[in-house]
Amino acid sequence: MLRSILLGLAAGSRAMTPLAAVANAARTGTLPRDSAAPDLLAHPLVSAGTTALAVYELIGDKQHSAPDRIITPAVVIRTLNAAFAGAMVAPRRHRWAGAAAAGATAAVASYISWRIRMKSMERNSQEATGFIEDALVVPAAIAAATAR
Template identity: 55%
Template sequence: MLASLLIAAVSGMRAMTPLATVANAARRGELPRGGGAPALLAHPLVSAGTLALAAGELAGDKMKTAPDRIILPGMVARVATGAFAAASLAPRRQRTLAAVLGAGVAAGASYLTFRARAAAMRRYGQTATGVVEDAIALGTAAVAVRVAR
């Protein structure tokens, strides 16, 4: 369940990174057999598409016009991807629990990281704090996939 909670926390920082991480791990055969990841995630087009969306989100986050992550559409996306990615990394018999916990963790992490980033931005600026947050999100996502194996 640790992998599910970690990937859900990443959803609080970046909505698309967990999907891209899980899809690319599935495509490379790095997820445990009999887990919760749907076979569709392993398709090369799904992998490439989620990677493109995640890259766009990473770039867009540094823009001055980027909306706050805690507005309703952003929260819906984060909760949905948190639940889906958490279920995808969970053992099949724990998918429902992982999805529910993943949704909650994603929501909580959204608010926590929003407040932390806002505080850091006052001192270090939007781009620098965004790059640090990207590194934390990508590193945590990679750890989540390793833990899931």
């Protein structure tokens, strides 16, 4: 369940990163053996597509026109992406619990990470705070997706 929660924390900051990490882990065969991931997730096009969306989000986050992560559609997308990713890394018999844990964590983490980011931006640029956030979130999502 810890992997699911960690993916939820990552989704609170970057909605697509957990899904991309899970798809890439499925493609490379590094997901836990008893995961609930479907074969489709391991398809190279799915892996490439989710990675492209995650990279786009990493770039877009640094733009001044980027919407806040706490607007309702953003929180819903983060919650659903995290729930799916959290279910995929949970053991098959606990996939619903993994989905619930990741989704709930993502919803709460969206608000907490937004508050921290806004506080940090009082002293630092949007770009600098975004890169720091990326440096924490991306490796955490990859570790959660590939942990054995």
